[in-house]
Amino acid sequence: MIKFEHVYKQYEGNSAIEDLNMEINDGDFFVMVGTSGSGKTTTLKMINRLIEPSTGKILIDGQDIKKYNLRKMRLNMGYVLQNIALFPNLTIEENITIQPDSLRWSKEKRKNTAWDLLQKVGLDPKEYAKRYPHELSGGEQQRVGIVRALATKPKMVLMDEPFSALDPISRRQLQDLVLKLHRELRTTFIFVTHDMSEAIRLGNTIAVLSKGHLEQLGNRDDILNHPKNKFVEGFFKLEKNGQDTVNLMLDSGLGQTSDLEINSSLLKEDTINTLATELKEHNGKVVFKKDGNNYLLTTSDLIDFLAEEEDN
Structure with missing residues (x-):
């Protein structure tokens, strides 16, 4: 577990983080989301001590991170950047095994x-x-950058807006990839984004930050359906109300539980347009996880739903 206790960070008298208190559980997919200047990247970099807090404590498994050997601590943390930062003179295999080589x-x-x-x-x-x-x-x-961060089987992986420079198709594919890796490896992922859709799609737990303050911490249902203030409500309003969702389809009685193997990382919060894309890629049948059960949706379900919407 990672725990922030009354953490502050100031730069030349200006506050970047103010009285941050939160916990990140082992094995979680934890997303920090907020506008530019909200403090999310500063918070991420304080975990691996690229940035030191001005005051307060950050604990990993109950121990102040300042008491850890810095090199050993960072070997337990994968780090994925937006600019990838692969070494151009090394092969892909050599890039992936930089840390194993040092060990x-x-x-x-x-x-x-x-x-x-x-x-x-x-x-x-x-x-x-x-x-x-x-x-x-x-x-x-970027795929290579992700697996390089996993090469030493770290306890956690820090990801700082890794997909923001990619085209929408590549971005969606890599979102699916990290969700798949998280399910398989059960590694703690701590992910920073300014994109509300990406936060909702990836995060089991979501921390919403604004101007150095933690506005709300909760799961995606908490954030979307029970926003704590006007900032959170406004930030996620388009995501909640913009388009019909997969969950709305299921609530209407379409789809069914299934024993078939999962073939998609589709979420109940995803839009109908996303479902249509997934159905095309999986020959008209999508099996995904929802609330602990596998659900099957088909092209026929989608057609029936759209027909009902047209009638309404």
């Missing part, structure tokens, strides 16, 4: 780790391991 892992262990991680993110290691970063697309490079 003196054997050559065979480093290779096996890199190849396994490349397979997990849909990049054939036979094709990609010996390539160089400039030979990959932006989305492919």
